[in-house]
Amino acid sequence: MMGNTTRKRAILASALLALTGLFASALPAQAAEVGVTAKEIKLGITSPLSGRAAAVYGKVPGAMDAYFKHVNANGGVYGRSIKLISKDDAYLPTSAVAQTNQLILKDKVFAIVGALGTANHLAALRSTNLSGRGIPDLFVNTGFSAFADPAKYKTTFAVLPSYRMEAKIMAKYIKDNLANKKIALIVQDDDFGIDAAAGFTQAGLTFEKTIKFPAGKDTAADAQGWITNTLKPANIDLAIIFATTSTTAALLGTAAALAYRPTNGWMLGSVGGDSNTLIAGKVPLAILNGAIGFNFAPDPQDPTDEYVAEFKKIYAKYVPGSTFDLTVIQGMNSAMLTVQALRAAGTNPTRKGLIAAIKAKGSTFAHAGFTPLNYSNSSHVGYNGYWIGKYSATGALLPIDGKRTIYTTDSGSGAVKVITSARPKLPKDGLPTNK
Amino acid sequence: MPKKLKTRLSLFILLGWALLLLGDRVDELRVYQGASIAIYAIAIGSIVLLTGYSGQISLGHGALMAVGGYVAALASVEFGIPFWAGFILAALISGIFGGLLGIAAARLSGPYLAGTTLALAVGLPSLANQFPILGGEQGLYFDIGMPPQQLGESFTQYKWFYWIAALAALIVFFLLSNLLSSRYGRTWRGIGSNETAIALSGSNPQRLKIVAFALSSALAGLSGALLVMTISTASPSAFPLALSLSVVTGAVIAGVSSLKGVIFGSVILVAIPEIADAISHRVGDTLRISSTLPGLLISILLVFAVLVTPNGPGENLRHLLHKGKSHK
Numbered sequence: 001m002m003g004n005t006t007r008k009r010a011i012l013a014s015a016l017l018a019l020t021g022l023f024a025s026a027l028p029a030q031a032a033e034v035g036v037t038a039k040e041i042k043l044g045i046t047s048p049l050s051g052r053a054a055a056v057y058g059k060v061p062g063a064m065d066a067y068f069k070h071v072n073a074n075g076g077v078y079g080r081s082i083k084l085i086s087k088d089d090a091y092l093p094t095s096a097v098a099q100t101n102q103l104i105l106k107d108k109v110f111a112i113v114g115a116l117g118t119a120n121h122l123a124a125l126r127s128t129n130l131s132g133r134g135i136p137d138l139f140v141n142t143g144f145s146a147f148a149d150p151a152k153y154k155t156t157f158a159v160l161p162s163y164r165m166e167a168k169i170m171a172k173y174i175k176d177n178l179a180n181k182k183i184a185l186i187v188q189d190d191d192f193g194i195d196a197a198a199g200f201t202q203a204g205l206t207f208e209k210t211i212k213f214p215a216g217k218d219t220a221a222d223a224q225g226w227i228t229n230t231l232k233p234a235n236i237d238l239a240i241i242f243a244t245t246s247t248t249a250a251l252l253g254t255a256a257a258l259a260y261r262p263t264n265g266w267m268l269g270s271v272g273g274d275s276n277t278l279i280a281g282k283v284p285l286a287i288l289n290g291a292i293g294f295n296f297a298p299d300p301q302d303p304t305d306e307y308v309a310e311f312k313k314i315y316a317k318y319v320p321g322s323t324f325d326l327t328v329i330q331g332m333n334s335a336m337l338t339v340q341a342l343r344a345a346g347t348n349p350t351r352k353g354l355i356a357a358i359k360a361k362g363s364t365f366a367h368a369g370f371t372p373l374n375y376s377n378s379s380h381v382g383y384n385g386y387w388i389g390k391y392s393a394t395g396a397l398l399p400i401d402g403k404r405t406i407y408t409t410d411s412g413s414g415a416v417k418v419i420t421s422a423r424p425k426l427p428k429d430g431l432p433t434n435k
Numbered sequence: 436m437p438k439k440l441k442t443r444l445s446l447f448i449l450l451g452w453a454l455l456l457l458g459d460r461v462d463e464l465r466v467y468q469g470a471s472i473a474i475y476a477i478a479i480g481s482i483v484l485l486t487g488y489s490g491q492i493s494l495g496h497g498a499l500m501a502v503g504g505y506v507a508a509l510a511s512v513e514f515g516i517p518f519w520a521g522f523i524l525a526a527l528i529s530g531i532f533g534g535l536l537g538i539a540a541a542r543l544s545g546p547y548l549a550g551t552t553l554a555l556a557v558g559l560p561s562l563a564n565q566f567p568i569l570g571g572e573q574g575l576y577f578d579i580g581m582p583p584q585q586l587g588e589s590f591t592q593y594k595w596f597y598w599i600a601a602l603a604a605l606i607v608f609f610l611l612s613n614l615l616s617s618r619y620g621r622t623w624r625g626i627g628s629n630e631t632a633i634a635l636s637g638s639n640p641q642r643l644k645i646v647a648f649a650l651s652s653a654l655a656g657l658s659g660a661l662l663v664m665t666i667s668t669a670s671p672s673a674f675p676l677a678l679s680l681s682v683v684t685g686a687v688i689a690g691v692s693s694l695k696g697v698i699f700g701s702v703i704l705v706a707i708p709e710i711a712d713a714i715s716h717r718v719g720d721t722l723r724i725s726s727t728l729p730g731l732l733i734s735i736l737l738v739f740a741v742l743v744t745p746n747g748p749g750e751n752l753r754h755l756l757h758k759g760k761s762h763k
Binding site for chain 2: 092093094095097098101105106119122123126127129132189190191214215216217
């Protein structure tokens with residue numbers, strides 16, 4: 001009996017020793033920078049490629065990739081080609097977390113670019129701690145103002161104007177042009193909508209009615225309920241739709257079917273205001289005509305704009321058959337900023353160097369927007385304003401009275417200002433040569 | 436301490452030590468997957484206890500995981516309770532919830548019970564959209580904080596998740612294996628195979644079934660809380676119907692009648708998205724296939740497991756070894 005126990009102990013001890021020996025050897029050291037080889041730079045993006053939001057925002061990775069392919073075909077970034085790894089998060093925060101983890105841990109990307117969706121990316125940022133791990137998180141496709149806070153998110157750079165800025169500019173326009181009207185706000189009930197509401201509160205604009213709805217609960221049936229139960233009985237003069245394109249399409253489509261229009265019409269937030277997508281979503285042109293819209297970039301239907309012309313050419317070459325719309329412009333514009341950031345980071349880019357380069361030189365990058373880029377040592381804000389337009393009979397957003405007035409502001413208590421744009425010229429063939 | 440218990444305890448301590456060392460050996464992705472394996476193992480263990488022993492079927496364990504996940508997140512967000520206490524609370528409250536559910540469940544059986552629990556899995560998580568305190572679709576942010584500084588700078592968040600999840604799994608399986616080899620385990624198994632015989636032997640099958648449902652729910656709740664830890668968010672989308680079905684599939688693959696295959700089942704569940712990814716890379720279409728392939732693979736595996744190894748591959752292996760021995 002004793003022998004048995006002793007033998008068991010001996011087996012146990014030797015097993016432990018063997019295990020220790022097996023595992024105690026050190027890990028191999030990390031070589032060079034993650035995601036960068038002599039020939040390639042790996043970048044990652046999460047966006048909805050399936051689900052309701054996919055039809056619109058699913059175009060972002062393709063648009064970015066089209067631009068990267070254009071750059072790759074012309075020598076890449078200092079000889080390295082850019083590889084964009086695209087992951088589907090189905091517009092769900094939990095998938096965004098899982099996919100961002102995949103990009104970092106499995107695909108080992110150099111940086112995340114153009115991650116889309118406020119709630120989704122917020123969950124991913126918090127969970128994966130990009131900031132603490134020094135992983136660049138560039139040009140996020142959301143206007144959530146906190147993403148531009150370098151104290152909170154050290155490695156995240158915003159590009160879109162924030163929802164707060166947009167709400168403040170909307171409020172300014174309403175106060176100047178539609179004072180004492182009954183205004184309704186239709187807004188997504190998450191951080192996206194909360195951010196906008198904070199902007200309206202900041203500007204002192206109050207609403208006759210506010211409709212808050214959870215993301216995804218925006219079918220035609222929901223929209224019918226909003227119109228017949230809330231908007232119509234309250235005799236609303238102007239309805240602001242501060243939501244994604246699927247919501248805007250559902251609401252406008254239903255309004256057209258019910259022959260409903262607020263007295264002074266609709267105001268569409270920039271997130272859901274891309275007319276090409278709305279038209280593709282079966283929104284009749286007639287109901288869009290005359291609605292007020294906001295954009296920081298050129299309208300995709302503007303043939304005179306040099307950025308639109310170049311981007312359109314590149315997009316048609318690499319993604320043939322796909323409609324060229326505002327989402328595509330934004331995606332390609334962010335890709336162009338990314339290439340300039342990589343160039344500015346030098347011939348041997350590091351994550352740290354990339355972030356420093358955007359802080360130091362980001363405000364000088366070429367871009368399609370009409371407001372300046374506001375990157376600096378203390379600011380991760382990209383665009384800080386909009387021009388206001390009205391949708392034409394063909395769905396193009398045209399400056400009101402033919403004059404493009406550009407409004408800028410901040411996400412805090414700053415005033416709304418009118419500026420004159422001095423947009424940088426498009427680099428030859430859309431290929432940056434910055435250093 | 437009885438000798439059997441002592442041996443089992445040393446076995447678990449040994450296993451724990453091996454896992455600890457393993458965590459230092461592999462890269463971050465594997466560490467993160469290790470945490471997922473531990474979490475799935477607990478969830479599958481809860482199904483084994485429920486189905487393999489007490490003979491009750493649940494297709495809605497994802498809903499019970501959601502209860503645990505939300506309890507842990509609420510405990511931390513609303514009451515500032517430390518995360519480990521939140522995990523215990525999650526198990527406790529899910530257990531109570533499951534106990535109440537078990538009262539109803541004990542009256543149902545077979546497809547009726549499966550249907551009821553399935554409805555729960557579909558409906559319960561989206562309830563979060565009705566109560567602002569639960570944060571809607573966006574959910575609640577649940578942060579257990581950075582690992583203690585004493586563990587060193589290179590100790591990553593992922594390793595911290597892995598340690599916590601692996602420790603929880605070890606404790607759960609130590610307690611569970613003891614419980615199932617006790618009188619309770621035997622009686623539960625009796626209910627599963629012949630309820631009348633158990634009633635005739637003087638036990639109350641209804642009460643025992645309720646206890647099994649409550650315990651199983653507590654484990655599901657704990658795994659839900661751990662799941663929420665690894666993604667920092669308790670939201671309805673974290674607990675889709677697919678989760679409930681995956682856990683059941685994992686249990687079937689593992690062999691629902693014994694705890695021994697649990698690790699096997701959970702490794703497969705974690706490996707499936709990887710396999711799907713590899714396949715879709717080979718096929719060339721990386722986007723469309725990789726999002727739907729995991730579901731297909733899980734379904735195929737479930738059908739395959741039911742047809743080929745209804746008692747789990749562990750059982751088959753044992754048979755095979757037995758045969759080999761008897762031939763010698």
